[in-house]
Amino acid sequence: MLKIVVMVSGGGTNLQAIIDGVKDGKITNTQIAGVISNNRNAYALKRAEENGIPSLCVSPKDYESREIFNEKLLEAVDGFEPDLIVLAGFLVVIPPEMTAKYKNRMINIHPSLIPSFCGKGFYGLKVHEAALERGVKVVGATVHFVDEGTDTGPIILQKAVEVQQGDTPEVLQRRVMEQAEWIILPRAIDLIANGKVRVEAHRTWIEE
Ligand code: GAR
Numbered sequence: 001m002l003k004i005v006v007m008v009s010g011g012g013t014n015l016q017a018i019i020d021g022v023k024d025g026k027i028t029n030t031q032i033a034g035v036i037s038n039n040r041n042a043y044a045l046k047r048a049e050e051n052g053i054p055s056l057c058v059s060p061k062d063y064e065s066r067e068i069f070n071e072k073l074l075e076a077v078d079g080f081e082p083d084l085i086v087l088a089g090f091l092v093v094i095p096p097e098m099t100a101k102y103k104n105r106m107i108n109i110h111p112s113l114i115p116s117f118c119g120k121g122f123y124g125l126k127v128h129e130a131a132l133e134r135g136v137k138v139v140g141a142t143v144h145f146v147d148e149g150t151d152t153g154p155i156i157l158q159k160a161v162e163v164q165q166g167d168t169p170e171v172l173q174r175r176v177m178e179q180a181e182w183i184i185l186p187r188a189i190d191l192i193a194n195g196k197v198r199v200e201a202h203r204t205w206i207e208e
Helices: 013-024 043-050 066-079 096-101 125-134 169-193
Strands: 002-008 030-037 055-057 084-087 106-110 138-145 155-162 197-200 203-206
Touching (some): 002 013, 013 043, 125 169
Parallel strands (some): 002 084, 030 055, 084 106
Antiparallel strands (some): 138 155
């Protein structure tokens, strides 16, 4: 059984997709051990509570320095003894100690086809605003392992989504979630839980 910790900052629709995936059998061999948020008001925390999943908030606002916050965050994660950390809309820079400790055991969902529209400053709605400004016709989402860079780790799954004429960032964000994120994040967890993802150098190999 793969024990996962899901880290969130906001609405938690990706967390919901994971919860639903575990319930309806799309994600197998997996237990959601806990949910951690940096934001006390995140609706994601409500979703955890409603589903009986232990959750806690570790906010940078509660600590004197970033170093102390980083320590507390790692302590909170370690407390769940996870096999895999899932960053599901977690909009905080991951402490280097955590990326080192959980190398190839931490994944992230990013709302673009990496390497487009990713890296520093590209998160949430900003990604979709940038895609519309650039006028691309195809966007999508990526699940990748987290390394020391921002959105640079080995890619596990990607799914493309078409831009439609007249899209606003909000409309496009929703379509990318529905048609890509909520599908590939649960799928990636299921693949990992069943030992089907192998990382070699900077690439992954999936056994279907
Ligand atoms: C999602 O679109 C996720 O891909 C994005 O934040 C949103 C969270 O939504 N993550 C990033 O931008 C990470 N760089 P949710 O809270 O409803 O799952």
